[in-house]
Amino acid sequence: MTRLTRTTPAPAQGIVHLGLGAFFRAHGALYVEEAMAASGGDWGITGVSLKSPGQRDRLAPQCGTYTAVELGPEGETARHVSVIREVLVAPEDPAAVLAALRTARLVTLTITEKGYCHIPATGRLDLAHPVIRADLANPEAPASAIGYLTRALAARRDAGEPPFTVLSCDNIPGNGALLRGLVLELAGEIDPALAAWIAAEGAFPSSMVDRIVPATTEADIARTEALTGLHDAAPVMHEPFRQWVIEDHFAGPRPDLAAAGAELVEDVTPFEHMKLRCLNGTHSALAYLGYLSGAETISDAVAHPALAAYVRHLWAEEILPVLTAPPGTSLPDYADALFRRYANPAIRHRTWQIAMDGSQKLPQRLLGTIGENFSAGRSPRGLFLAVAAWMIYTSGRDLHGAAIDVRDPLADRLGACWPGAPAEVTARYLAIEEVFGPAPDPALAEGLTAALTALLTSGPETAAQQVI
Incomplete structure (x- = not known):
């Protein structure tokens, strides 16, 4: 069976996504690809796996492409997705992740609640968390998503460059405000002047995402192959419904997500x-x-x-x-x-x-x-x-x-x-x-x-x- 692979050149990077799991590939990545198709722009996505190489190992032989299969009550529909340029594995090469973040215009995240290393009942950074302690001990080699964002923003400030926008796509109320607070806490522990710069110049819009995306199984891989005639080691399955509501507050340019059906609003x-x-x-x-x-x-x-x-x-x-x-x-x-x-x-x-x-x-x-x-x-x-x-x-x-x-x-x-x-x-x-x-x-x-x-x-x- 022929393996799925890229048939068009990869788009230039505009976005770095932290936590490249099934949900983002069945939701945000599709919006971005449709936004580029509607309005152009270089918004290719560099995905980052913060822990394991599994996602990279499945997508790399396919040049980042994969199949999104819509599971409706009346049948299945497949589309090939080519918006992901590459996948980096943070523990293997932190410098490569920081370099990608340094040149990004937009950073998106789906790292789940526990990836924020915070205390859910208070919304404060858990300074006793092992990876946050590692970030504080060695800010140049981050261990957490919060650490990577803080270090990359520091590099932008030191180079006299504006910050990238940080857009959370996790199911957390006020996810943008929460993330901003956590980054400011960590930055304040490292360099209060950095925290002040991020507070003044940075943008952390909140967003609400909605689509049911079950975990992919071996049976899903087999049914995707039967549906498309191509072997895909990393398909995603999703329901027909989707929604993305985004606070319209960015530090710089953004893809035309509204053209893909996202709702840009004042208050999420x-x-x-x-x-x-x-x-x-x-x-x-x-x-x-x-x-x-x-x-x-x-x-x-x-x-x-x-x-x-x-x-x-x-x-x-x-x-x-x-x-x-x-x-x-x-x-x-x-x-x-x-x-x-x-x-x-x-x-x-x-x-x-x-x-x-x-x-x-x-x-x-x-x-x-x-x-x-x-x-x-x-x-x-x-x-x-x-x-x-x-x-x-x-x-x-x-x-x-x-x-x-x-x-x-x-x-x-x-x-x-x-x-x-x-x-x-x-x-x-x-x-x-x-x-x-x-x-x-x-x-x-x-x-x-x-x-x-x-x-x-x-x-x-x-x-x-x-x-x-």
Whole structure:
């Protein structure tokens, strides 16, 4: 079988992307390629793998090209993507990464919540984090994404050049403001004058991204080959829907992303709150309850009538009432569209995949909404149940005693909260300040204890029915 490869010259670099995973290749890279097709410009992407060489090793023999396969309810559509110029592996050649950043006009990131090396409950840089300590010990050889950005911006300042724009594409509220704060903290530890320059000259627009992108499997590689007649070691699979809302605040030129359908707005906040609470929040809820009920994927989970009713309850009674709709948006219609996306059987988005790194995700996906319900005088029993299901999941054992492969930066501490009575276990979890903050509301302890008791005694589907 012939291998996929580049058939046109690679575009000149305009963008460096940190954390080149499946999501960006199925989302941001497509927008950039379409923007160049519509309006021109040199916006080729240099991808950077911050840890392992796997992505580089799959894409390099294909000259950076790959296949994006749209999985619709009625069939599959493939397109070849050629916007990625090359992939660098940071631990192998930090100097090459810094050189690429030095000449970039735009730097984008999908490094997931844990890649920010921050304390989720406070939004501050975790100065005790091993890679941040390494960045401080040797700023010339960064270890973290924050370190690379800070060092590259320092090089631009020292050369008398303007900064590049830094655009986060991660599912974190106020991701641009958060990232700016973290870079300024690290820069301030290294050189206060550098921090002042970045604060005055830099641009860190926030953005909201949306597209369901399951992890690629060997079966996906085989089906892509059957669909296209070419062997591709690195295809990406995605749903038809996509959205990218970007704060229109850049330090220099940018690709014409609006020509590709991106929304450039003054304030991303209502869009990101809607998506983080409605989609990411219920995705996490369904991931934990679905996993405990034996559902392998989100579409399997909503095929359970009790969980389908539960997620609709979350939207109608606990999430939408504390949201402000973006201009021109109907929140009930948005929730209905989300349910249809969840039920798409062609998207095999595994509950185990979504459940990863929950300690980094809960504050913005679930705990923020719980706090807003408290402020409104409501007791969000469905959201309590989602957090309690996460607690059981991170125990490392499901409700039948089978082992769970828990992937989380705090996995050892979370697992150590068990065993015990529900109230004791809940108290141990709430003592983890990185997740719950220094002084959780007493109503949270009461609600989580009741939800945990219901899950342990009745199971996920009965417990879900009881909160409706």
